[in-house]
Amino acid sequence: MTSHWCDFQNTDVILHCGSNSVENHPVSSKWLNKAHERGAKWIVVDPRYTRTAEMADIYCPIRSGTDIAFYGGMYHYIIENLIEPNLADYLAGKEVPVYNFEYLLNYTNASYLLDPEYSFDVESGLFSGYDEATKTYSNHSWHYQTESEEQWDTAGDYAWAVAPGVPEFTTPTLQHPKRDMTLQDPMCVYQQFKKHYSRYDIETVCSVCGMDRQTLELVYETYTASAAPGKAGMILYALGQTQHTYGAQNTRAMSVMQLLLGNIGVPGGGVNALRGEPNVQGATDMGMMVNEHPAYLKWANTTDRSSLRKWLESQTYSDGYYTNKPKFIVSSLKEWFGENATVENDYGYDWWPKVPSKKTDQDYTHISTFELMSQGVIKGYFNWGMNPCHSAPNASNVRRAMANLDWLVVADQVATESATFWKAPDMSPEEINTTVYFLPCALIYEKPGVILNSGRWLQYRYQAVEPWDEAKPDYEMCDLLWTEICRLYEAEGGANPDPILKTKWDYYIDGKIDPRPVAWALNGYRVASSDFADEKVDLLSGYSEMAADGSTACAMWIYSGFWNNSDAPLDPAAQPIGRRDNDDKSGLGLYSNWAFSWPSNRRILYNRNSADMNGKPWAADKKLVEWTGAKWDLVDQADFVAAKNGTPVPPNNKTFFMLWEQNGRLESYGMEDGPVPEFYEPFESPVEKNLLNGALSSPCMRFAEYESTKHGDASDYPIVATTYSVTEHWQTGGQSRACPALVEAMPAQFVEISEELAAEKSIKPGDKVRVFNNRGSVVVDAVITKRLKPMRVHGVTQHLVGLTHHYSWAGVFGTEAATVNDLTPNVGDPNSFTPEYKAFLVDIERAIGGAK
């Protein structure tokens, strides 16, 4: 989230799209209701009339998987109704109360000129730069035109970059983009944007999305009221937006909408991902993904990051805060390899594995790992509290793939479907040669540690009780394993032992592995005055103290400052993360003295955008930052350069300082599948034609070529299906199915069917229904409701069904229930590689003998 839970109360318009937070993040209701009671309007766009829709003022049904058409229509509406009629007036100096032109012109890249080669071809549905052979884009023509160039001043501000101990690299050249502040140049982002979305008229959007025109117009009119300076609109989303072959473009689409409406960085605004796992924010921050590195840096690879020098030259920004990346990567290496990391050996960079990254290289992300198991490439597999035999798409393919493993290690609290895949109803254990280890883990209140919520708050969990029997915290398991692996390599040698034996692993207190020294590593420390072996640490007060010369070490620069009290380094309660002052001095629910929010305790990201070019807040009663004429008055921590070398920096237009151009991107060269969001149908679509362009599904979609994906056509499987969760259960049910109270409250999974479809298929409430496609077939209970309605898509009736997915065969409270993810397709988004769980095709029938 760019915002946080308690900020929901500050909004004027709530838009839920792809989230049912009242059901799935119940605590959100507390804060949404505060806004609603204050008079905020509440809109829900969802295929199903959800519990959240029940709370809202406006409910607008949408066909699963058509979100970009919906957002594109909103852009079109904004351009036609707010920007075009008022732009001339604004440029002539007149006041425009309905639209925030100052934000659009100064804080976004609307005025930037794009490369003359930039284009989009409606007939093919392709942007400039597409390569048919690799199904990828070159982003060359998506960049800006350059006005002038500027070099780093290595004798002044950037002297640190050439100091002793700093690895050598060629410093970047800042290319000042060409701009047209009147927005008239045909190559400016705004004009290209306007042209691009002229196709997204309201009739076309309604036909694609299965919407009713009147409702859609009301949604657009209501939400775009937040474009007025001082008003805030908030988008809340979850997996309904991300689990698509264009999921990353969906999140881009929301960001673009919020930039157009001036809603980013203001109280009650933002782009807010309501994340679903207790520490998924932490795991994302930690970069526990193929290509990622802790704290949003990128992992070493075989192309643009094949050496430390190349990493520095490809990753360091020419301007903005990411000019500091050399400090972050060197400090990360220094924490990783300790004294073994020196400037002479590139701080150990080559000991890190390099991810194969040529466009033709095999992918190693989640979906692909199962192909690689089937091929015998991946032979050993660790599952840390994750249950892919239940949660991964095309789950029967996952079971068969895992049967090829030599060994599997599952660390969990219950014997999950993954731990017991070899005894799934459709498997023959005697034919499966995988050795499976089950390591029992401690529950969350049986161990101490740091956790992050969706609003980026780091909070501390104290240990309340000892784990039952022999269960252990995961940190202890890691230490036992690592110690034994190191012992083996020391004793026997083997394939290059250096990356293992040079790794620093000294997180012990009184000789026992302890999470607190790991917290020091995450916060960062001065190397010369710290000695973990002696339990001594000189903590950094924040990331501004980090250096690129090896004098500081830090695993996670964005967390720096969360654990910075060197006087009591072993006491979490004495650290910023342990703060428990719930007095809210801001009046906006910032709770700045409760725990710690990364980065630097900022509660609302991009908060410079909450004030105008003179530093005056757009909404006087919701002040986050204000320029007094002499200095910045800061209610929240500044997410911009408020002072330099102790001198206040007067307001300027650099409001997004994590980007090199420091303005928000309506158009971005950073995506794999297009510089602006364009609508494509899902991998499995009920229609034969894309009404908006000539490409049916995304030209860059991943993994459709795997034989296991088994595409189904609408002629065989005419019904759109989506999956969702209920409040009583959680994900694959490993925890919630272990709780009798929750099993009693929601004892089964089901398929939700409209009355019309039920009548067509002669299905009665409580019947057993078979839901099937090319990948699988599951029998579940029928729930017939008014919450789902057939839609008119491309002028014809389209049925949708929804499936919950919390049950399966494993566990004492388990059922014989089928695994719903046997049905979902293992195709993915080209940016995030996230699977498309939320829009696929099925057919349904009453199961034989299934009548109640």
Next chain:
Amino acid sequence: MQLTRRGFFKSVGAAFAATAAFEVAAASPALAVETSKEWKLVNTEEHTSICCYCAGGCGSLCSVRDGELVNLEGDPDHPINKGGLCPKGASMFQLRNIVDPETREVIKNPERVTKPMVRRPGGKDWEPITWEDAIKEIARKVKDTRDATFIENEGGMTVNWTPGIASLGGSQENSEEEYLILKMMRSLGVVAIDNQARV
């Protein structure tokens, strides 16, 4: 450092029990009737925690007596949930202990596995294994797989990677554990690392 009410409780540990009962009861008319010596939180030690389900980050209070969890409820001082918990959060207690439907006694949750197990090739069931043996066997398998598949150099470039091992998960762990898992896997040369954030 400013001490809040809970911060104060934490810092004085188990000795505050009587004060706690008073404090809580005084703050809540609904609880005031429970100040008798039968009150279930008498002589308990409070530990604050954070929920294990969605990423709301709701605070909870774990009350412990004689080393055993006797109650789990929402943390009233927590600014996000202000004492409230959803159905899942409110039943976190049951992850550890449940009431036996037959005897009405509080027992360990039977669904939970609390000792290491191994399933051998071709086996139809689990077998018990000690931690020591499990760790030894896993480390040996990791080493054998790494040694057999490791690529140190490819086309003149040092790559130091292990295609034969994959690691999945992390969003259920605390951040320190995430770092240790990542550090272990990367230093082994693993690139096939993913977690719940991918899906």
